[in-house]
Amino acid sequence: MLKTVNQRVSLVLLLIAIFYLIFAYKMPSFPYVIVDADLIPKVLGYLLIFLAVLLFFTKNDETDEQKAKRNIPKKEIGMLFGVGGFILLYIMFLEILGFVLVTALFIYFCSWFLGYKNHIANALVSILLPVSLYLMFTELLKMNLPSGILPF
Amino acid sequence: MGSLEGIITGFQTAFSFEAILFVLIGVFVGTIIGMLPGLGPISAIAIMIPMTFGMEPSVALIMMAGVYYGAIFGGSTSSILLNAPGVSGTVATAFDGYPMAQQGKAGKALAIVAIASFVGGTVSVVLLMLLAPALSSVAISFGPPAYFALMVLGFTAIASLSEGSTIKALISAVAGFMVVTIGIDAQTGTQRFTFGSINLLDGIDFLVIALGLFAIAEVCTLVLNRKDNTMKNFHNIGSLRLSKQDFKEMSGPMSRQSLLGFIIGVLPGAGATIASFIAYITEKRISKKPEEFGKGSVKGLAAPETANNAATSGSFVPLLSLGIPGSGTTAVMLGAFLVMGVQPGPMLMTERPEIFWGVIASMYIGNVFLLILNLPLIPYFAKVLKIPRPMLISLVVVFSMIGVYAVSFNTFDLYMLLLFGAIGFIMRLFSFPAPPFILAFILGGMLEQSFRQSLTISNGDLSIFITNPISCALLILSLLSFAFPLYGQLRKKKVS
Numbered sequence: 001m002l003k004t005v006n007q008r009v010s011l012v013l014l015l016i017a018i019f020y021l022i023f024a025y026k027m028p029s030f031p032y033v034i035v036d037a038d039l040i041p042k043v044l045g046y047l048l049i050f051l052a053v054l055l056f057f058t059k060n061d062e063t064d065e066q067k068a069k070r071n072i073p074k075k076e077i078g079m080l081f082g083v084g085g086f087i088l089l090y091i092m093f094l095e096i097l098g099f100v101l102v103t104a105l106f107i108y109f110c111s112w113f114l115g116y117k118n119h120i121a122n123a124l125v126s127i128l129l130p131v132s133l134y135l136m137f138t139e140l141l142k143m144n145l146p147s148g149i150l151p152f
Numbered sequence: 153m154g155s156l157e158g159i160i161t162g163f164q165t166a167f168s169f170e171a172i173l174f175v176l177i178g179v180f181v182g183t184i185i186g187m188l189p190g191l192g193p194i195s196a197i198a199i200m201i202p203m204t205f206g207m208e209p210s211v212a213l214i215m216m217a218g219v220y221y222g223a224i225f226g227g228s229t230s231s232i233l234l235n236a237p238g239v240s241g242t243v244a245t246a247f248d249g250y251p252m253a254q255q256g257k258a259g260k261a262l263a264i265v266a267i268a269s270f271v272g273g274t275v276s277v278v279l280l281m282l283l284a285p286a287l288s289s290v291a292i293s294f295g296p297p298a299y300f301a302l303m304v305l306g307f308t309a310i311a312s313l314s315e316g317s318t319i320k321a322l323i324s325a326v327a328g329f330m331v332v333t334i335g336i337d338a339q340t341g342t343q344r345f346t347f348g349s350i351n352l353l354d355g356i357d358f359l360v361i362a363l364g365l366f367a368i369a370e371v372c373t374l375v376l377n378r379k380d381n382t383m384k385n386f387h388n389i390g391s392l393r394l395s396k397q398d399f400k401e402m403s404g405p406m407s408r409q410s411l412l413g414f415i416i417g418v419l420p421g422a423g424a425t426i427a428s429f430i431a432y433i434t435e436k437r438i439s440k441k442p443e444e445f446g447k448g449s450v451k452g453l454a455a456p457e458t459a460n461n462a463a464t465s466g467s468f469v470p471l472l473s474l475g476i477p478g479s480g481t482t483a484v485m486l487g488a489f490l491v492m493g494v495q496p497g498p499m500l501m502t503e504r505p506e507i508f509w510g511v512i513a514s515m516y517i518g519n520v521f522l523l524i525l526n527l528p529l530i531p532y533f534a535k536v537l538k539i540p541r542p543m544l545i546s547l548v549v550v551f552s553m554i555g556v557y558a559v560s561f562n563t564f565d566l567y568m569l570l571l572f573g574a575i576g577f578i579m580r581l582f583s584f585p586a587p588p589f590i591l592a593f594i595l596g597g598m599l600e601q602s603f604r605q606s607l608t609i610s611n612g613d614l615s616i617f618i619t620n621p622i623s624c625a626l627l628i629l630s631l632l633s634f635a636f637p638l639y640g641q642l643r644k645k646k647v648s
Contacts, residue, residue, distance in 0.1 A: 009582055013323065020330060020345075027342055034612045035604040037337035037344060044330050051323045058319055066316070066583045076376055083375055084570070087549060091566040094557070107546045114378055114542030125543060133554065141206035143558055 005070075006060050013052035021045035079114070086110045098148015103130035158501065159281075162509020166517060171214050174207070175514050178218025179521045184536050185219075186226020188544065191370060192241075193223035193481045194590075198362040199551045201488050202558035209492040210507045214514040216488050220481065221273060221518050224424070224464055225526060226533075228265045228457060233258055233389070233534060241424030241460045244432045248445065248452035255448055258389040262530050264398070264450060265457045266523055268406055272458035273519040275410035276417070276465035281512055283418070284501075287473035288508075291498035296605035297616050301626035303599035306476035308633040309423075310588040318638060321588045324579065328592030331356055332600075339604060351564040358487040359559055360568045361593055363552040365586045368573025371548050373580065378541040389531055398450050405435050405455035413459030417466020419633070423479040424460040424467070431459030465515060472496055472508060476595065480587025483594045491559070 002008050024041035072080075090106045097105075108126035116122055137143045165171055178200070185196035200219050204212035227242040232249035245265065252261040294302065310325045334345045335355030346352040409431040416427040435455040436445045445452040467482045475497030477483035489496050494507055501508045526533070539547075556569045576586055610616035617623050 005582065023345055027344060030340055030342075033340055035607045037340045037342035040600045040603075041330070041333050041344060044326055044333065048323065048326050048330070051319055051326060055319050055323065058317070061316060062583050063316070069583075070581050072376065079375055080372055083371070083545070083549075084574075087553075087570055090549075090553065091563050091570070094553075094563060094566070103550055107543075107550060110546040110549070111540075111542040114375065114545060116540050116542035118540075122543070129547070129550070133550075137554070137558070141203070143205060144561075145554070145557070 004060050005062075006055050006058055010052040010056040013048060013055070017045050017048035017052060020048070082113055083110060086113065095146045096148060098150050099145040100130045100134050100150055101148055103133070158505035158509050159513075161506050162511075163513045165210050165506045165510035166214060166513035168211075170208075171211050171510070171514060172517060174211055174215035175218040175517050176521055176525070178215040179222035179225075179518055179525060182219035182222020182224075183226040183229070183522075183526060183533060186223030187230045187533060187536050188226075188539070191223075191367070191548070192227055193220050194362065194484045194587075195367045195370065195548075196220070196223035196226075197481070197484045197488055198359060198367065199548075199555055201359060201491055202555045204488075204492065205558060209494050210504075210510045212492055213489060213494065213507055213511055216485065217511050217514050218518045218521070220485060221269075221461065221464055221515070221522060224460065225265070225269055225522050228269070229262060229530070229533065230537065232261045232265065233537065241428055241463075242456075243425070244428040244456035245453065245460075247432060247456075248447070248449045251446065252448040252453065253389075256390050257448070259392040259530070260390065260394060260398070261448075261453060262389065263392045263394050263527060264402060264453050266527050266530075267394070268402060268454040268457035269461040270519050270523045271406045272410045272413055272461035273465055273515065273522070276414040276462035277512065277515040277519070279411075279414050280465050280468055280515070284469050284473045284508075284512070287469060288498045288501045291474050292502070294498065294622060295620070296602045296609060297620040297623040298626065299602040300599065300606050301617060301623040301630065302474055302476055303595050303602060305626050305630040305633060306470075306478070306595045307592070307599070308630045309478050309591060316583060320582075320584045324584045324586065325588040325592035328361075328589035329596035331361065331589075332593050332596040338601070349564075351562065356568060357556070357559055357565060358491065358593070359556055360565050361572055362484050362487060362590060363555055364569045364572025365576035365579070365589060367548055367552045368569060369576030369580055369586070371545050371552075371573065372577040374541055374545050374548070378545065389534060392527060392530065401450040402454040405431070405451050406458045409435070409455050409458040410462045413462030414466040416459070417463030417478075418469045419478065423481075424463040427459040427463035427466075428456035431455040468511070468515075472500060472511065473498060475500075475598075477591060480590050483587070483591045486594050487590075 002011060021042065024038050024045055027036070027038040027041070029036050029038065086106060086109065090102055093102045104126045107129065108122055111122050111126075112119075134145055137145050166175075181200060182193070182196050185191050185199065186193065196219050197216055200216065204215060207215070224241060228245045228249070231242040231246040232253050235246050235250040249261045249265065252258065291298075291302075307325070310321050332355065334352055336342070336346075336353050337344055343353065409427075412434070413424075413427040413431060416430060417423060432445075432452060432455055435451050436442050439445065439449075439451060441449075467478050470476050470478050471482045471486060475486070475495065477486045486496060494500070494504060552569065553566060556565050557563075559565070579586055579589070606616050607614070617627060
C-alpha cells in the first residue's frame with residue numbers, strides 16, 4: 001500500500017497531526033474568551049492532515065541527488081549515532097565535570113573518533129579552545145559557565 | 153526625536169570606537185564562518201548571538217549585521233574556490249567564479265566579488281535609508297488587523313522558500329508554527345503541549361530551533377562527508393589585481409543590479425537567491441557575448457554578487473520597518489533582535505533610533521571593512537578551508553552547545569537542541585526545507601496574537617480583516633505574493 005517515500009512520510013505526518021490534535025482537544029476552554037487557546041492548534045492540526053493527504057497523492061519530484069542523500073551506508077549510520085552519543089555524554093557531564101574539562105574531552109575524543117590522527121594538534125586545540133572560551137565568557141562577558149570539579 | 157536627529161544618533165552609535173571594533177569582529181568572524189562548508193549566515197548569526205549577551209543591544213545588533221554580510225561574502229569565497237556554495241544566495245557566483253578559479257584567476261575573482269559586493273551593498277544602504285523610515289511612518293498606525301495581515305504577508309515568503317515541492321515547504325512551515333504553540337498561552341494562561349514539564353512552560357527557545365535545524369543538522373551532513381578532500385586540492389589564488397578593462401566590464405552590471413537586487417530584496421520571500429539568479433540571467437540576456445557566461449565571465453560574476461548584496465540590505469527594509477522577515481536569514485536576524493529585547497517594527501525608529509539608524513549606519517562601515525579587510529586577507533582566510541573536517545565538526549557542536557546553554561543555563565535545552573538537530577537532519581534527508589520552519593516559528597506567535605486581538609476587538613467578527621482598508625490591501629498583496637511563485641512553478645513544470 002505504501003509504495004512511495006511520500007506516502008510513507010505522509011503517514012508519519014498524519015500520526016503527528018492526530019497526536020497533536022488529541023492534545024489540542026484536551027485543552028480547557030474558558031467562557032467569555034472570544035478566541036480560545038485551542039483554536040490555532042486545532043487549525044494547525046487539521047492543516048497538517050490536509051497537507052499530509054496532499055503529499056500522499058503527490059508524485060515524488062525529488063532530484064537524483066536528493067534521493068541519494070538517503071542512501072547512507074550502515075557504517076556511517078553508526079558514526080552518526082557515535083557522534084550523537086558523544087553529544088549526549090557532553091550534555092550529561094557538562095554540569096558535573098565542568099565546561100573546560102568536558103569540552104576538552106569532547107573535542108579530543110570526537111575528532112579522534114571521526115578520524116583525526118594528528119594527536120598533538122588535536123590536544124592543543126582541545127585544551128586551548130575551552131580555556132579561552134571559558135575565560136572569555138566568565139571574565140569578559142561576565143557569564144558563568146559551569147566550573148565543575150576544577151577549582152577556578 | 154526627528155529623523156535627522158535619529159540619523160545623527162545612529163551614526164554616533166555606529167562610529168563609536170566600540171561599535172567599529174565589533175563590526176570589524178563581526179565581519180571577520182562572519183566571513184570565516186560563511187566560508188566553512190554548509191555554514192551560512194543563519195548558522196553564523198545563531199552561533200554569534202551568545203557572544204553578544206553582555207553587550208549594549210545597539211552595539212550587539214550592529215555586530216550581528218556585520219556577521220550577516222561577512223557570512224555572505226564568506227559564502228562567495230567558498231563558491232569560487234571550491235565550487236561549494238555555503239548558501240543558496242551564492243550559487244550563481246559559482247557559475248563564473250569557479251571557472252575563473254580553475255583558470256588560476258581565483259584572486260581576480262575574489263577581488264571582483266569584494267568590489268561588486270561593496271558597490272551593491274553601499275548603493276542599497278542609501279536606498280534603505282530612504283525607504284525604511286517612509287515605510288515605518290506608514291506602518292506606525294497599524295492596529296491588530298493590519299498586523300495580522302502583515303504577518304500573513306510575511307508567511308507568503310514560504311511559497312518561494314521551497315526547494316522543489318511547495319507542499320513540503322508548507323508542511324515545514326506548519327511544523328514550525330506547531331512548535332511555537334508549545335508553552336503557556338499568553339492570553340488565557342492555558343498550558344499548551346507542555347506535557348507537565350516545567351521546562352516547556354516558556355516554550356522552546358529560538359536559538360534551540362535555529363542551531364538545531366541548521367548547525368547540528370549540518371554536523372550530521374559533515375559527518376557523512378568528512379572524507380571529502382576538495383579543500384586540499386586548492387593551493388594558490390593568484391593575483392588580486394584588476395585591469396581597467398575589468399572595471400569597465402563590471403560597471404554596467406554593478407549599476408543595474410544594485411538597484412534591481414535591492415527591489416527584489418525588499419519583496420518578502422524573494423531575497424538574495426532569486427536576486428542573484430535574476431541578475432545573472434538578465435546580464436546574460438543583454439550581453440553582446442552571452443557565450444562567455446559560465447566560462448569565467450567578469451560580468452557573470454559581478455552581476456549576481458552585486459545583486460545578492462543589494463538584496464541583503466533590501467531585506468532589512470521589511471525587517472526594520474515592519475518587523476517581518478522575508479527570508480530564513482532575516483528571520484534569524486529578527487530572532488537576534490528579540491533575544492536582545494528589541495522588537496523590530498514601525499516603533500523601532502521612534503523608540504530606539506540608536507538601534508534603527510545604528511544598524512543602517514553600520515552597514516556603511518561593514519561594507520568598507522569587507523573591502524579593506526577582506527581583499528588583503530583573502531589568501532589567509534582561504535586557509536580556514538583547510539581545517540580538518542573531524543575538528544570542524546567538534547567545534548561546531550561545542551559552539552552550538554555554548555550558544556544554547558548561555559541563554560538558559562539549563563541542560564534541558566541542550567537535549568532539545570540535539571532533538572531538533574535530529575529533526576533538521578531527517579528533514580534534509582526527505583527534502584523538507586528548514587527556512588520555512590524557522591520563518592513560521594518566528595512569525596507564528598505574532599500572527600496568532602494579532603489574530604486573536606483583532607477578533608477580540610471585533611467580538612469574533614472575521615470581516616474586520618476585510619473592512620479595515622490596510623488589512624484588506626495587505627491581504628490582497630499576500631494573495632498575489634503567494635500565488636505568483638506558485639504560478640511560476642506550475643508554468644515551469646508545464647514547459648518542462
